[in-house]
Amino acid sequence: MTDETKWEPFDASRYLNDEETIAEYLRLSMDDENPDIFLLALADVAKARGMAHVAATAGLGRESLYKALTPGTRPRYDTIKRVLNALNLRITVVPSAPAGT
Incomplete structure (x- = not known):
């Protein structure tokens, strides 16, 4: 018997x-020390929404968007902000621990 799975x-x-799943997915990716994890997660979200649509809305070429979200790249803040805006998302900053602890 062969396994043909x-x-x-x-x-x-x-x-x-x-929206809630996407936000949690990106939030958790930002908790990782490796910045490539966030880029991969952002690429997953862009793929889920339609890479060509996200690129056009962000004012980028589709290939430029793929390149910007490739692990190992260091995209500019402006690029990440434009992609997040195209996805109708924003980053919120909160304290990681109460002050004085």
Whole structure:
């Protein structure tokens, strides 16, 4: 008997179908010390929303968007902000621990 199970690579973008899930996914990715994790998560969200649409809304070429969200790159803040705006998202800063602790 042979095992003919076919496995597909996991694609997080298939599960990013509502605002709360997307926000939590990105929030958790920002908790990782590796900045590439956030870029990968942002790419997943852009893919879920339609990479060409996100690129056009952000004022970027589709290939430029792929390149900016590739692990190892260091995209400019302006680029990340434009992508977040195109996704109708924003980053909020909160204290990580109470003052004085």
